[in-house]
Amino acid sequence: xxxxxxxxxxxxxxxxxxxxxxxxxxxxxxxxxxxxxxxxxxxxxxxxxxxxxxxxxxxxxxxxxxxxxxxxxxxxxxxxxxxxxxxxxxxxxxxxxxxxxxxxxxxxxxxxxxxxxxxxxxxxxxxxxxxxxxxxxxxxxxxxxxxxxxxxxxxxxxxxxxxxxxxxxxxxxxxxxxxxxxxxxxxxxxxxxxxxxxxxxxxxxxxxxxxxxxxxxxxxxxxxxxxxxxxxxxxxxxxxxxxxxxxxxxxxxxxxxxxxxxxxxxxxxx
Amino acid sequence: xxxxxxxxxxxxxxxxxxxxxxxxxxxxxxxxxxxxxxxxxxxxxxxxxxxxxxxxxxxxxxxxxxxxxxxxxxxxxxxxxxxxxxxxxxxxxxxxxxxxxx
Numbered sequence: 418x419x420x421x422x423x424x425x426x427x428x429x430x431x432x433x434x435x436x437x438x439x440x441x442x443x444x445x446x447x448x449x450x451x452x453x454x455x456x457x458x459x460x461x462x463x464x465x466x467x468x469x470x471x472x473x474x475x476x477x478x479x480x481x482x483x484x485x486x487x488x489x490x491x492x493x494x495x496x497x498x499x500x501x502x503x504x505x506x507x508x509x510x511x512x513x514x515x516x517x518x519x520x521x522x523x524x525x526x527x528x529x530x531x532x533x534x535x536x537x538x539x540x541x542x543x544x545x546x547x548x549x550x551x552x553x554x555x556x557x558x559x560x561x562x563x564x565x566x567x568x569x570x571x572x573x574x575x576x577x578x579x580x581x582x583x584x585x586x587x588x589x590x591x592x593x594x595x596x597x598x599x600x601x602x603x604x605x606x607x608x609x610x611x612x613x614x615x616x617x618x619x620x621x622x623x624x625x626x627x628x629x630x631x632x633x634x635x636x637x638x639x640x641x642x643x644x645x646x647x648x649x650x651x652x653x654x655x656x657x658x659x660x661x662x663x664x665x666x667x668x669x670x671x672x673x674x675x676x677x678x679x680x681x682x683x684x685x686x687x
Numbered sequence: 688x689x690x691x692x693x694x695x696x697x698x699x700x701x702x703x704x705x706x707x708x709x710x711x712x713x714x715x716x717x718x719x720x721x722x723x724x725x726x727x728x729x730x731x732x733x734x735x736x737x738x739x740x741x742x743x744x745x746x747x748x749x750x751x752x753x754x755x756x757x758x759x760x761x762x763x764x765x766x767x768x769x770x771x772x773x774x775x776x777x778x779x780x781x782x783x784x785x786x787x788x789x
Contacts, residue, residue: 427706462747463728474723478690478750483723489715498714502707511704519706545715548708559709565771 425499426506427517429551433492440471444493451500454507461504465497472497520550520557527558531567541566579618580647581625581663588612590632593659596686597625614658622647624668628681629656642677644669644684689753691762693717694731694746694779695769705773713772714749720761721751733779746779763789 419435436444450456450464466482468475472493473482488494505511527547528535539556542549548562583600585593589610597619604616619625628642643654648666671677695713698704717724727748735742753762766778766789777788 427708459728459730462726466726466728473725477723477752478725481725481727481750483725484714484718485723486718489718495711498707498711505704515704516706519703519709545712548712550708561772561774562712565768568771569768 423496423499425495426502426513427520427550431492431495431499433496436493437471440493443469443471444496447497447500451503452507456504458501458504458508458510461501465500470497517550519559519561520548520552522558522560522563524556524558527563530563579663580621581619581645581661581665583617583619583627583661584614584659585617585627586612586614586659588658591629591657591659593627593629593656594681595625595627595661596681596684597622598686600625619663623687625686626681626684627654627661628677629659630678631656638674640674640677642671642681642684643667644680689756689758689782691751691753692727692781693749693751693766693769694733694781695749696773696775697730697745697747699774700742709772710747713769716765716768716772717749717751720765721753721758723752725750 420432421435423431423433425431435441447461447464450461464470466473466484468480468482470482472491473488474485475482477483477485484494502511502516506513506516522530524535524538524542527533528538531538531541533541538547538558541547542556542558546562546566548559549556581597583595583597585595587593588608589612591612595617599620599622600617601620602615602617606614608614623646625645626642627645628640630641631639633639644667645661645665646668648664651662651664652666653660653662654667669680671680695710696705714724714726727750729748731746731748733744733746735744751762753759762780766780769778770776780787780789
């Protein structure tokens with residue numbers, strides 16, 4: 418495929434495939450308009466973003482072309498944008514030196530500031546996350562885009578553990594049950610006394626419930642149900658060998674034997 | 688569809704002109720977020736008062752289309768990025784015949 422090149426106002430080279438005749442003709446019109454002192458910046462904006470531009474998507478906005486993801490991927494889009502810079506320099510609204518001055522940070526310095534490797538910084542430039550100028554001495558990055566990138570980057574590091582860890586099951590005269598969305602049993606075991614133990618994790622939750630039941634020596638049954646919600650501080654609730662630990666708070670307690678059983682039975686975890 | 692006009696400054700508060708590359712990055716964000724963006728010809732002049740300091744802005748207009756009001760959250764995130772990208776305290780929006788400074 419034949420390629421053409423265009424050198425931007427700031428000296429970068431954009432390579433693009435030889436365009437179709439209608440695109441080539443429209444590009445020529447835009448270049449001529451950028452160089453014609455009788456054409457205002459507004460006039461050039463109207464042409465580039467207008468309904469005649471075959472590179473932009475037509476039909477999304479009435480009478481105007483739209484820049485979409487597909488247009489962003491077309492190197493000709495970069496050429497059109499640079500023509501606007503070219504026009505502003507020609508009209509004396511800015512200078513090449515003033516534009517270049519914005520790109521001042523070396524890759525190595527940006528890497529230190531961002532706690533990244535220089536290669537990762539170059540990848541961030543190529544992917545558009547960092548604004549940089551490609552100079553003969555290497556990339557020069559706009560410090561404002563470094564600050565912006567810092568603010569939007571997700572923190573790296575070890576992944577957070579589950580929101581809750583639950584040990585539930587049954588023992589003679591005792592049971593502990595839990596209801597959480599996404600409750601995931603990681604380990605099960607049987608105890609010598611006929612009971613069972615299950616260790617489970619909850620990755621995240623909005624509301625869950627635990628219910629324990631204990632047969633007392635006097636023949637009465639103790640039923641208790643708690644509704645839990647996320648909290649900022651870690652807590653642990655234990656009953657015999659069973660427990661729930663993590664960042665939770667108890668937002669509802671039911672100590673009545675029958676109502677506790679009903680609350681847990683009817684509870685819908687979120 | 689709800690058309691929203693976002694007014695973006697041509698210079699920083701210190702008077703530095705934003706380059707085509709700078710605007711291209713913001714256009715890319717709008718295109719990725721809303722599917723498409725266009726620029727409306729024309730320049731708007733605005734005056735901001737911050738205490739005793741008077742700032743004069745030259746602004747250009749970007750137009751995006753929200754599928755519904757429920758896309759308001761996306762718009763809010765884009766405006767927060769625009770404030771950082773253009774070093775502004777606030778961004779002026781026009782939609783549904785109303786104006787808002789966020």
